Amino acid sequence: MPITRQRQHGRMEFWPTTPEERVEAFRTIVRDKTFAKIDGAAIDLTTASFVCQILDAINDDNKRKFIAMDAKKMALIALKLANGK
Numbered sequence: 001m002p003i004t005r006q007r008q009h010g011r012m013e014f015w016p017t018t019p020e021e022r023v024e025a026f027r028t029i030v031r032d033k034t035f036a037k038i039d040g041a042a043i044d045l046t047t048a049s050f051v052c053q054i055l056d057a058i059n060d061d062n063k064r065k066f067i068a069m070d071a072k073k074m075a076l077i078a079l080k081l082a083n084g085k
Helices: 019-032 045-057 060-067 071-083
Strands: 003-006 012-015 036-038 041-043
Touching (some): 019 071, 041 045, 060 071
Parallel strands (some): 012 036
Antiparallel strands (some): 036 041
């Protein structure tokens, strides 16, 4: 489980130590329908949902490359793919 910290107003912060924990942090945002920070990057429900959809759709080799990125880069790629750019 990633290191988490409850902030004011119910916001969560995740500081994952492994790529798998980073993925779990994205899935937690989707499951709880909330906003959180992962690796210091603000991630909303829509962005987390896009990242999870990409993780479910890509093959294992590309999945390993994708989860090795930091949360901000994962979110930017997910939004670019969602917008078709």
